[in-house]
Amino acid sequence: MQSRTTILFGGTKVGIQPSPVLAAFSSRCPNSITPEILKPDIIAPGINILAGWTGAxxxxxxxxxxxxxxxxxxxxxxxxxxxxxGITALLKGVHPEWSPAAIRSALMTTAYTTYMNGGALLDVATGKPSTPFGHGAGHVDPISAVNPGLVYDINADDYLNYLCALKYTPSQINSIARRNFTCDSSKKYSVTDLNYPSFAVPFPADTGSNTIKYSRTLTNVGPSGTYNVTVSLPDSSVEIIVEPEAVSFTQINEKKSYTVSFTAPSKSPSTNVFGRIEWSDGKHVVSSQVAISWT
Structure with a gap:
């Protein structure tokens, strides 16, 4: 006996809500190797994608x-x-002078973490709102990324200094750099100085109050203006101080640095607090996710 199967086209469904959602099998933080770097960077469409296929x-x-x-x-x-x-290629076409780090920054600082109704992105794994440990900076927004206002740029030496902070040996660093590079023994290197567009802040649990300082540099890729900072964090026991609280730019590619000090009391292990640091000139919003954890 032969059986027959019929496949019927059910039409195209649009406006399905909530959408997008974080896949249950998407990779998650905290970063087990370098907890001071928040991963993933960003999320994008990845499920049931109709993709071009090789005829080979x-x-x-x-x-x-x-x-x-x-x-x-x-x-x-x-x-x-x-x-x-693909979005990166489009941004490179619009801004051929941007570095890979500048493009990543534009994608991260303009990503969104809420739906149009204001609700937080859903994590399918938990059935609850997603967190920066799942969505990173958020869901990619190509239109906003074209005009981010400011970027967190990183050059090759910045990454090598980062390796110095991780205590890589000279031979290990040179094998990556493919040139002679020596860590300055008189310089104090810190992982928290890598100019990343987000903040992951690991505190030791049950050891009393601690302060961790991060440094960042903003590069202007938009019009002249003054950017003011705002900090949002649901836990009032954690103090975040940004210095300075305002930075002004008068020309393209101008750079301004700032520091962020995180002070927090001891908490039980596996406690997590999430927030954000935003710089805005009234038109652009340069948003950085903040993920604070106690381990």
């Missing part, structure tokens, strides 16, 4: 499958990578 292989990849298709449905957060890569 079948949809299944099996040798006995002789079918050939132009497009195929692919699932997995790995499909977020080509989306972000």
């Amino acid at each position: 292989v079948s949809p299944t990849g099996l040798a006995e499958d002789d079918r050939r298709v132009e497009f195929n449905i692919i699932s997995g957060t790995s499909m977020s990578c080509p989306h972000v890569s």
Whole structure:
């Protein structure tokens, strides 16, 4: 007896809510190697993506499958990578002078973490609002990323200084740099000085009050103006001090630095507090996620 199967087209559904959501199998923080760096950077569409497909292989990849298709449905957060890569290429086309770090910063500081109704992005793994440990800076917003106002730029030496802070050996650093680079023994290197667009702040649990200081540098990629900082954090026991509280720019590519001091009391292990630091000139909002944890 032969059986028959019929596939019927059910139409295209739009306006499904909530959308987007964080996939249950998406990678999560905290960063086990360098807890001072918040990961992931950002999230993007990755589930049931209709993608262009090579005609050199079948949809299944099996040798006995002789079918050939132009497009195929692919699932997995790995499909977020080509989306972000494509957006990166578009940004590079608009701003060919931007470095990879500047492009990443533009994507991160303009990402969104709420729906149009104001609700927080949903995490499918928990059924609760997602946190920066899941969505990083948030969901990518290509239109906003074209005009971020300010960026957190990073050059090659900044990364090498970061390796010095991680206590890499000279041979390890030179193998990465592919040139001679020596850590300055008179200089105090810190992982918290890497000019990253977000803040992950790990405190030791149950050891009393502690203060951790981070330094950052903003580069103007927009019009002249003055940016004022605002800090939002739901836990009043944690103090965040940004100095200075305002920075002014008069020309393109001008740089201004600031420091952030996080002071917090001891808390039980695995406690997490999330917030954000935002710089705004009234038109642009340069947003940095803050993830504070006690380990």
